[in-house]
Amino acid sequence: MNVGPISGASVGARRRGGRKLAALALGLALAVTACGGGGADAGAGQDDGKGKGKDSAAAQSQQSEAVVAIAPEDGAESVKTSGALKVTASKGKLTEVVVKNPDGDPVEGAISGDGATWTPATHLAASTKYTVHAVAKDSEGRTAAEDSTFTTLTPKNTFVGHFTPEDGSEVGVGMPFSLRFTRGITHPDDVEKAVRITTEPPVEVEGHWFGNDRLDFRPETYWKAGTKVTVDLNLDGVEGREGVYGKQSKKVSFTIGRSQVSVVDAKKLTMKVQRDGKVIKTIPVTTGKAGMETWNGQMVISERLKVTRMNGETVGYGGEYDIKDVPHAMRLTTSGTFLHGNYWGGDAFGNYNASHGCIGLRDVRGGWDKKAPGAWFFENSMIGDVVVVKNSDDAVVAPDNGLNGWNMSWEKWKA
Known part of the structure; x- marks a missing residue:
């Protein structure tokens, strides 16, 4: 007769333990459901072969095989203003490369015909932090991207170009744009490339060096009266001679008066x-x-x-x-x-x-x-x-x- 109460107590204990186990099991089920993306739908997916296991594999298979590499490495300092910046893609082709200075001004450049490389069209400015964003696609059209920053060197030795005519002036039809540099230039092609002249109306303008410290620009014949001339002096960071860098970034405009x-x-x-x-x-x-x-x-x-x-x-x-x-x-x-x-x-x-x-x-x-x-x-x-x-x-x-x-x-x- 004493067995019943003892047995009953044991039964009650087991029931309470059962409810705890059931609650724990339900909590685990809810946790799995929440991570798996949802209840009955997930279960239905497993029944028709579209369960979460296959979704995970599909997501992994969509990762691009393209690999983007940026030189110099992220965070690099004292980077040379020419020859150091390059973006490449392997197992894919570059589709977008954007390089900007702190003011948001882009650096001109071009992606090669095979999509494997991007190189800048000109030198970089000195003492400047640049950001790089590059995107490539693999053969399946899947994209991969890389972002990077680096800072260019601060030169110990610099040069400038003293120019004529003055900005905003009106001059006669024979006036060349003439630059005299404060240091002899041993890399004339790089310096000349950093001087861009545009005109309205358009006319071919070419530069000529007199010695190693003077560079003049003119058209074939005298300027046409009324021509507007704009000169972009992008000398900041150009290496004019070994270890000597330009420090000018200036726009000069002048107008040709009557003939x-x-x-x-x-x-x-x-x-x-x-x-x-x-x-x-x-x-x-x-x-x-x-x-x-x-x-x-x-x-x-x-x-x-x-x-x-x-x-x-x-x-x-x-x-x-x-x-x-x-x-x-x-x-x-x-x-x-x-x-x-x-x-x-x-x-x-x-x-x-x-x-x-x-x-x-x-x-x-x-x-x-x-x-x-x-x-x-x-x-x-x-x-x-x-x-x-x-x-x-x-x-x-x-x-x-x-x-x-x-x-x-x-x-x-x-x-």
């Missing part, structure tokens, strides 16, 4: 001023006397001075002259050829050559007479106008003596 070409005849002692192809004035002149003849050739006005001092000692004519108030002077060569007003020449203008190589126009001391030929020509000229000298007994001016590259053929200019 003015003045032709000086050293035998007839005249200058015909042609405006837009028509002669608007003929002026009597005096040019270089025997033994000091004026250069022949095309010369560009590079400087305008209302008054200046001219001392023969500066050009090898020591003691010949020292005039402290030469009016209306316009420089034509680096070596010292000017076209200027002359108040001391007497009746030389149109009659005989009396100068030390310059082109003289009658003027008054102080330059106050606006009707005097020297004053008139000064007021009707601008930087970049062309002065052509012919029939002088001297040689043709050297192309690098001033901004006078027009004295070089187009073929030699481009060579």
Whole structure:
């Protein structure tokens, strides 16, 4: 009789234990269901062969076989500005590569025809952090991507280019864009590539090096009046010589004004001023006397001075002259050829050559007479106008003596 209660107690204990086990089993089932993506649907999937086991295998089979590699490695510092950046893809083809600086400006570049590599079209800026995002697809069209950042080197030695004409200026049809570098350049192709010139209307513009520190750009013939010229100086980071890097990133724009070409005849002692192809004035002149003849050739006005001092000692004519108030002077060569007003020449203008190589126009001391030929020509000229000298007994001016590259053929200019 005592067995019942004892047995009953045992039964009760087993029931409580059973409920705990059942609750635990239900919790595990719910946990599995939650991770597996849901209840009766999951069970139904197993029944018709579409269960979670096969879904996992399918997801894995959709992973791209393409492998994207970026050089330099992520987080790299002091990276060279040229030759270090490259993106490649194996077992697939690159479809997108975006490289940006901190301002969000993209680096131009191109994916190779086989999709295996991407390389930048130009050098990178110095001391700059870049981000890289690259995407490739495998033969099944599945994509793989990589992202990276790196920072370029900070150079110890730098150079800049001093340029003419000035940004925003209006100049004559003969004006080249001229750069003089503060260091001799031993990688000229890299530097020239970093200078991009665009024009409106479009015209072919080519660069030419004079020595290793001067680079001039011009079209084949004089600029067309009204042309707008834009120069992108992307010199920041370009290695101009071993261990010496450019530090300029600047845009320069200038406009070509009306066309003015003045032709000086050293035998007839005249200058015909042609405006837009028509002669608007003929002026009597005096040019270089025997033994000091004026250069022949095309010369560009590079400087305008209302008054200046001219001392023969500066050009090898020591003691010949020292005039402290030469009016209306316009420089034509680096070596010292000017076209200027002359108040001391007497009746030389149109009659005989009396100068030390310059082109003289009658003027008054102080330059106050606006009707005097020297004053008139000064007021009707601008930087970049062309002065052509012919029939002088001297040689043709050297192309690098001033901004006078027009004295070089187009073929030699481009060579």
